[in-house]
Amino acid sequence: MSYQAHNVARLHARDLIFFIRYLKEVVVNLDRSKSFLICNSYPKSGTHLLYQILYTIPGFLKWDDIVSVQALCGIMNTASHIKWKLGSAPTNSIIRSHLTYCDEVLDVFKEHDCKTFFIYRDLRDVALSHARWVCNEERIFLHELYLKHSSFDKKLMNSIKGVPLGTPFGSNASQPNIGEDFSRWLGWIDDPNTIAIKFEDLVGERGGGCEETRLHLIEKILAHLETNLSTQEIKAKFSSSGMNPRESHTFRKGAKGSKGGWKEAFTEAHKDAFKEVAGELLIQLGYENNSNW
Template identity: 35%
Template sequence: MAGIAKTVSENESLRRFFIPAYRLLARTVVFYPGPRVLATSVPKAGTHLVASLLKNFPRMMFSGRHSSLAEWALPGTRSDVAGNVPELDWDRLERALKAVNRGHFMTAHFPAVPELREMLQRLDYKTVFMIRDPRDVAISNAFYITRLKRHFLNERFNQEMTTLDERIMACITGLPVTEASSGLISIGQRITNYVGWKDDPGTHLCRFEDLVGANGGGSDEAQRREIESIATHINRPLSPGDIQRIARKTWSQDSSTFRKGVIGDWKNHFNDAHKEAFKRVAGQELADLGFERNLDW
């Protein structure tokens, strides 16, 4: 199954066929008149893990929709070098959000834009915001962009950079916009754009490190607690047996974007230059999220 998903993910022709077909199928299936659910995160912070979790909930189905705000930008606009969100076609975005059936979920990389948060509340969405140690996010990004040919930065990562160290540094400090390519904002700026979800009343904050369980280097007990908390947030109470079953099935390499998915992989890749650069652009954000107490790491 993972091989099929990877083939579809990396083949644009297959994506154009299978994704709309799956969305059409999902629209015909109504399991439960509960809230719509949005799982959002900074790219490579564990969206696949939340999706794996929700797919294992009783009477819960993936809508087939995975999105970023850039898809809803008005023609001729794009995020600027500071990562500010471009002007959006809000009517078109609202139609897409409404197309998700109640009791279904979608995944996204949506920053915490106030207008979007208000729209989600009006459409009866419950949001799960996944956070992950941003140092691990940078490592995951470096491998992902280098590997995925359809990524908008893949060519730059493979032509302008020759080593993994260079690619990791780019994922930490960012890349400037060029005439031919969009850029990449720093990891600190990316965190800042998303962290507003923490204070949203309709949003549950979920830590990647709590959800991976022992197989990902975490704790099975923390994983079960997190599953129960998410179930409560989305109004889908689970029995102890359901929680155990979902916990066993959630952490999986059956994902087209899955590489390693464990806690603390940054320690295997960061050199001193990476550490200093990270502390400069995102050291305070790292501490604010509770992953470190200070810059002494």
């Protein structure tokens, strides 16, 4: 169960550590307001692909941690946790995050000089990636529930339709359907201070996309950061063939980080379920023109 007492106690202890680090920055180093690059994403949408590009740009630092709206055990993190954890990072860090679009998160960002990026992906590929990840990640609160299913088709269906509270009976674990869940992130796409990026536009030739589109998008990223590089420098530093997916902490051997993998994995039942919970959202995001896919 996701809300066991030991998980709550462990997260309180974790937050105390980040609070102490935050106070050290504010009181000892007199450094409350910092400069950050926010590498934000809807989970399983290509966080590390964007992160690799950002840390290739001179002048910014890798930061090994991730700021998320939800802990792996399933408990939702508080606004204080996000504030303290973000504030404990060194200035000029690249912050990977899975943060929803809401006033509480925006208020935390306003305390710093944040340049924000948001990467999202075809939600059908997200569902496929999520199902595989949950099966392989023992720390995630849905792991044991997914392993009870004998077929991957049923696990994938969970990632599409969600997990109702009390499934299995007596459990505190729950997960919204993918359309309802993504709606909490939707605001980032139209946020005027955020560069919203489609994963499919960033994968380049290596991931089955267009290299020209990728490089044009990287030019846009560099312009947002007021960094000037020549066309040749951009091609040399940021070609898709130069990116190493194995550096991602969630890299799965055999997965190519490409687009459209859902087409081989989805059955007609998966398609029908997806249309029910997120069909209109796919059209809104530009991944389909109508519901006849």
